[in-house]
Structure formats: C-alpha cells, structure tokens
Amino acid sequence: MSSLVLVNAREGTEIRVAVVRNDTLVDFFYERVRSYRPRVGDIYKARISSVDRSLDALFVDIGGERDGFLPRAHIRTLQNSRQPLTKFFRSGQTLNVQVVREESAQKGALLTTYISIPGRYLVLCPFEEGIKISRKITNDRVRQRLMNVVKDMVPEAYGFVIRTAAQEARKADLARDLQFIIRIYNRLKEKTKKAPAPSLLYSESDLAIRVIRDFLPSGNSRIVVDEPATYERMKAFLEEISPRLSKRLQLYKETTPLFDEFGVESAVESLMGRRIDLPSGGWLTIDITEGMVCVDVNTGSAKGETTEQTALQTNLEAVVELARQLHLRDLGGLIVVDLVDMKQRSNRKKVESRLRKALRQQKERFTMLPINSLGVLVMSRQKRREGALVPWSEKCRFCDGLGYSVSPVSHAAAALRQLQRYLANSQPRGVRLLLHPAVAEALFNNMRKTLARIEQQSSITVEVSLDSSLKPGTVQIVPL
Incomplete structure (x- = not known):
C-alpha cells in the first residue's frame, strides 16, 4: 500500500514525521533536536549504583x-539462576546496558543487557544464537527464501532477527544491511575497552533515520523532506543500506510549510486536544492522568432507530478512533474507557471485537477485559516510550497539569490571608504586595474594602504591584 512520509525539520529545533495513507494521518513521530535524554536503543557502559534486594533489581x-x-x-x-543479585553484583561494577524504555518524570530508564542493534532488514543480537524471522511475514515461501539467504551470509557466533521489511529486499540489500550493523557492533566493542563508566557507547539514530529504518512502509512509499541537511543524511543512509530506496526521497523546496502543503497540519495539531469528534455526531474525550488514561464516549447529536442502536453505532466508531489515537499519541499503561451504555450482550461483544481487531493491526501488545456491567472497558497497552506528545509539550505552569486552575478571586483571597499571616508576625511600616495581574484585578474588584480594613487594623500602607512573571497562586510580600 502506497504511503507518503513527510519529514519536517526546517525550523531546526525539532523533527516531526507524519505518515499519510489515503489522505489520513496514520502515524506521527516527534523529537527535539539535540535532546540529551537517553533514547530507546541507546547503549551505555554503566556503573551499578545499588543492588535492591526487595525489587530484585x-x-x-x-x-x-x-x-x-x-x-x-x-x-x-x-x-x-535464582540466587540473590548480591551474589553476582555490587556497587561500582560496570556493565553494558541498552535502553528499553525512556525515562519519565517519575522513573528512570528501563534497561536490559540483551543488547541488539537494528538495521533496515536485520537485527543483530550478539549474545543470542540462531536466526529468527518476523511473525508478520506469513508467506511460507518468502520465509524459507529469507532464512536460506540470511543463513548463508551471517556469522554463526551471532544471532539475527529478520525484520518484516526484509520480505521485499534483495540479497544485495540484506548483505549491505548486515555489513552496516556488524560495523556498528565492532566499533561498539572497541569503544567499550577504553570508555569510562558511565558513558554512551552507541547512540540511536535521530528520528529522521529511524523512520527510514524502522517505520518506512513497504510498497511505493514516497519520502518528502523539507530541510537540505536532513535530506542529505537520509539519502546517504539509504544509499548505504538500499540504493534503490533513495529514489523515493524528495527534497521539498517551497515556502509553504510542508505539513500545510499536504494538508496534515490540522490533524497533527488536533493530537494535543482532549476531544475527538466522531462521524455520526458523537465524540470521545481523552484525559491522561498519573495512573491511567481515561476515555469517555458521548453520543452527542448521533441518532439511530433506537437508543440501543445509537449507543452501538457511537461505540463502534469510538473504539476504532480510540485505537487510532492510542497509536498516534503513543499512549500506554492502564486505559479505562467509559462507553455509552448498551443493554444487549451481543452488542457489547461487537464493540469488543471491533476494538480488538483495530488494536491487532498495531505492533504494541495489549490486554483487554470484557465490558463490565457499568459499561466500562478496561485494557492495558504496551508503552515503549513516554508518549509521542510529551517532548512536544510541557506541564502547564498555572495548573501543574491538573487541567483546572484556581480562580483569580480565590487566589486574591488566599493572598490576603497570607498578608494577614505575615502581619501577625511582623510590624513593618508598609508592605508591597506583588501579584499576578489577574489576581490583582480580582483583589481590586472584589476585596478592596477588606484590604482597606487590614490596612486600618495594622496601621500600615499596602501597595499592590503587578508582576506577570508570577504564577497566579504566588504572592511576594516586600516590607517597605
């Protein structure tokens, strides 16, 4: 199936990749340029900080x-081995590890010593044996051909995995890819001997290269890039692993932003929104909390022949769109979906089947429970990284990520309480009260008399100054 891969790197601070099929956004990736956070696939020479017996880690x-x-x-x-870790490891020891899941705001990166180095068609697993092949290659003849070709060329000392993309690869393409990843591994071994701990031994490629290697769809897919240096890097990579694929690469030179030109900017921007509208008039909302992803489905203006039919139609549309949004936003962990109530068990089974079918088209593993008597579906989904939108966004500095903020009137009342608390423990001649402009406005409009009474009771003068750099809930009291 033909796809269009759009790589936006022109602004120089971020790389955005959109995969479009049949005029629909089917994949989105985002990465900050020069981000020094450990990425999935990075390999480090690390030093053990502690051995935790309770966590067995x-x-x-x-x-x-x-x-x-x-x-x-x-x-x-x-x-x-079942013996305690303390028998084999101690603080200060070094070992090579690879990042499996990126660190989040609360947790460090998840690591493994089962190191692997991916290419476009093959994955090198240096500490394993034998050749494995992707289960997504279902044609028996293709599987056998690939096994025979790869078996004849790979070193017996290493293990390899044949990736899904290899099913259309020629023998020469496989050979180039093999040499490419073996060169990387040989460099890694040499660097390990000299590098101190901790240090980075192998840095996973940036997003532009990873998209070609890991996500470039098969078929006659076209890749359009809007930044010359990124285009040259991608072209050099393609020419090294598969020269014929480099013909699909195109440099976009127009002044109109790339995503605007191909009509996907609005779809990408909508990924930051809570509400997703459905074709029949309903909608679903997605809220990400500390412990889970909460999804609510509403019928809205959707109308069917009966209430049950309306609920079924809305839920069927909602679970298909939900699967798509989970993929685009790269959401995982515990997911709770509050569906529109359906009385018939057969209809609940239809919705479960539709969601299961949509999720199986994605590579992330999932576990799904039946819809319960409250109309709630609970599932978990594999989470490979912190979420595609996390590096693209930041916690709201006003509400600290709650989604709601205290009203300016309440902040103004709290500021007066803080002022009274301050005056109870000190006797200045006057004070300057620094407030966010919205809080100061609420104070003057609603509590001017209260402020005057505080001045009279304490025999002081209170000056109110505006400071837009402050959070609404922050109060600074300066004695005069």
Missing part, C-alpha cells in the same frame, strides 16, 4: 538525571 548510573532500572529478568547472565 539493579539501579544503574548511565549518566542521566536518574539511575536506570535493570530488573533480574533483563540480566542476560542470570537467565537460569
């Missing part, structure tokens, strides 16, 4: 803001 310093987390199940050398 190691905390490992990889040079990030937080220590990485290395559970027993991810330690290759302990594959068949």
